[in-house]
Amino acid sequence: MKRNATAVWNGTGKEGSGNLSTQSTVLNKTQYSWGSRFAEGVGTNPEELIGAAHAGCFTMKLTFLLNAEGFTADELVTRCDITLDNGVITLSELNVTGKVPNITEEKFKEIAENAKENCLISKLYNCEKTLVAKLA
Secondary structure: OOOOEEEEEEOOOOOOEEEEEEOOOOOOOEEEEHHHHHOOOOOEOHHHHHHHHHHHHHHHHHHHHHHHOOOOOOEEEEEEEEEEEOOEEEEEEEEEEEEOOOOOHHHHHHHHHHHHHHOHHHHHOOOEEEEEEEEO
């Protein structure tokens, strides 16, 4: 399996702007710029997309691991915060809240920790990864 995305940039690093598109067209010439990356400008940025990738991959892995243990989540909500410090991504913080019938908090945390360590995106990232897991 291969997936792709395309970045287009015009102009200087600070005054220029670009757009991102994905094979699925979920992103279709979506704006990004210095302002959307390092200030509060309109558009997306690579760190936001990295956070989305980690949250999505982790949550899907958690779902499969719960299923393997005989649990089905009514809902899993994961937030991922990415820290960019001095030009280096240093931290990916996962925070998941689950509505999972018949599971203990301890078991949920155990399975969530497994998902954090073993989802494909966690394995890709070379930064600290933290997790807060709780039941709703």
